Amino acid sequence: MIELNGSTLTLEQMKGIIYENEPIEIDTDSMERVRKSREAVEGIVTRGETVYGITTGFGKFSDVLIHNHDVDALQLHLIRSHACGLGDPFPEQVSKAMVVLRLNALLKGFSGVRPCVVERLRDLANEGVIPVVPSQGSLGASGDLAPLSHLALVLIGEGEVHYKGKIKSTEQVYQQLGYTPLTLKAKEGLALINGTQAMTAMGVINYIEAERILCQSDWIAAMTLEALEGIIDAFHPEIHKVRGYRExxxxxxxxxxxxxxxxxxxxxxxxxxxxxxxxRCIPQVHGASRQSVAYVKDKLEIEINAATDNPLILEDGNVVVSGGNFHGQPIALAMDFLKIAIAEMANISERRIERLVNPQLNSLPAFLSPNPGLQSGAMIMQYAAASLVSENKTLAHPASVDSIPSSANQEDHVSMGTTGARHAYQIILNAQKVLAIEFICAMQALEYRGEALASSAAQKLLARGREVVPSITEDRIFSKDIEALSKWLTSDPFDWSLKRIVGHTEYKT
Incomplete structure (x- = not known):
């Protein structure tokens, strides 16, 4: 059980919730803060005060006063009109992370929603009723309005959800579970969609996946180093100590x-x-990518505990302030940094693939072919890797340097952080396939060199890899091997730390 309070959520806990289905509960003190902030909103409505998003319209309509009897309808219109997401849905894990992060933000007690709203978000996460959220349509400022509106639709019984491996209408699942759709009250619609939870949720998944493939890249690079009879002196500890980078x-x-x-x-x-x-430069390049990922982790662990909607109800409800915490610039920059870091990791992997298959650069059979000339072997695997890393170079162009005005120029600078996060995810998927190709080539090369001569770590990894992809004894449809090994790298519980290496049981990543 993981208890949420709006302030102490960690990426490790997110990993448990998303990948291991750890149940979540709400901290009692946090719920009391939620109640107090709700009382402040109800007081504003009762007194007829003019407060953005509670008794006014949104964006350019912020100067349009909404009458008391229309404040609930205002929230419904907001959610339906803003549900303009397009394209393929986010992966289900991302949408679940979105639900958890939106819940955690509301528990800070600055948003003015009723307890039943946060309880419903908790129940959705715990029951595995996960909103289907289109991945395109967010500018990354004013919050992730379009994607989060699709999340909010589910609370009012509309839209679609992932449930037990299928996509179903929310209405159908609610009937099955005995849930009653919520009627959103003053400010609640705005509180649900004004925030950075789409880009941050995608960022959380990106970080978890990036951390894993960085560990895998060291193992696979070490296998390649052996297969190419690499010079170990370049890894002498003093060389790296005198430069000073820990990673x-x-x-x-x-x-x-x-x-x-x-x-x-x-x-x-x-x-x-x-x-x-x-x-020779594996530590310098892989290490720099690890530095970048550490920066991303730092920013994400702040953002997953941040209040990012607008306006915020402060000082026990006595002050309501409109600000700009919904602007996604911190995460936009972090995602662009992550894109470059993982693209570079894939770049150097592709160069190692070239050295494994090019007969002018090694003493192995040309293209690792079992019969060079008659059979092409790994020749086109390198082409595929080159295509992926070239695609990554385009995707790595920073999304955050772009901006476009919206809402009649009221919202005249935006982050494009969600675009950056989506592109980072695609780069990670591409990099995973590049690593899979290097792994296939390194295994084949090691077998040519003599498996018995390889390190115990390489032999262990080779044995596991061969359970997925057999040795190349004849040309075959290699795309199937690449996809199978890429999937294995994503899902197999192989211990990519060094804790079980004989003689180094104390070492931790």
Whole structure:
């Protein structure tokens, strides 16, 4: 059970909720804050005060006064009119993260919603009733209005949901579970859609996936280093210590541990004096990507505990202030940084693939073919990897440098953070396939070198990999192998830390 209070949610807890279906509960003190902020909203309506989004219209309509008898209808019109999401839905895990993050933000007690709203969000997450949210249509300021409106539709019994592996109408699932649709009251519609929870939810999933593939990239790169008889001296601890980057030092240590008992790695001068950068600079490049991902983690752990709607009800309900916490710039910049970090990790992986298959760059059979000439082997795998990394270069263009005015120029600068988060996810998917290709090629190359000469870590990984993709003894449809291994890398519970490496049980990532 994970208790939410609006302030202490961690990415590790999000991982448990999203991937392991840990149930969530609401902190008692947080619910009291929710009640107090709701009382403030009801007082504003009763007194007929002019407060944005409660007794006025939205955006350019902020100067239009709404009469008391219309404040509930205002919220319904808001949700329906703003549900303009387009394109394919976000992955179900992202939409579930959206529900949890919206709930956590409301529990801070600055939004003015009734307790029944936060309770319904909790129940949706726990019951696995997850809104179907189109992934396109957000500008990333004024909040993720379009995507979050599709989330809010579910609370009022409209739209569609993921439920037990199928997409169904919300009305159908509500009837099945005995839920009654909510009638949104003053400010509640605005409180549900004014925020950064779509881009942040996508960012959370991106971070979790990026962290995993960065660990995998070290293992696979170490296997490639062995297959190419790489020079281990480049990973000497003092080289990395004198530069001073912690992440670089950690990657170098991981490579040393993974190859510690290898009979394939060499020393400078034995076969050549220096390796190419794609081998020699693994710590520098992988380490820099890890630095970037650490920056992303820091920003996400702030944002998942942030109040990002507008207006905010402050000082125990005595002050209501319109501000701009819905602007997604911090997450937009973080997602653009993440895109570059993962694209670069894939770039250097593709260069290692080239060194594995190019007979001019190694002493292995051309393209790792079982019969060079008659059979093409891994030739087109490198083409596929090159295509993916080239696509990543386009996707890595920063979304946050763009802006476009909206709402009759009232909202004249936006973050495009949700676009950046979506592109980061696609880069991660592409990078996963590039790693899968390097893994296939590295396994084949190690078998040519002699599996018994490889390190115990490489032998362990090779054995697991061969359960998914058999050795290349004849040309076949390799796209199936790439997809299968990519899926395995995503879902298999292989221990990518170094905790179980013999002689290094104390090491932790």
């Amino acid at each position: 670089q030092m950690e990657v170098a240590e991981r490579i040393r541990i993974l190859t510690s008992d290898s009979k394939l790695t060499t020393h400078q001068g034995e076969k050549r004096v220096q390796d190419a950068y794609s081998l």
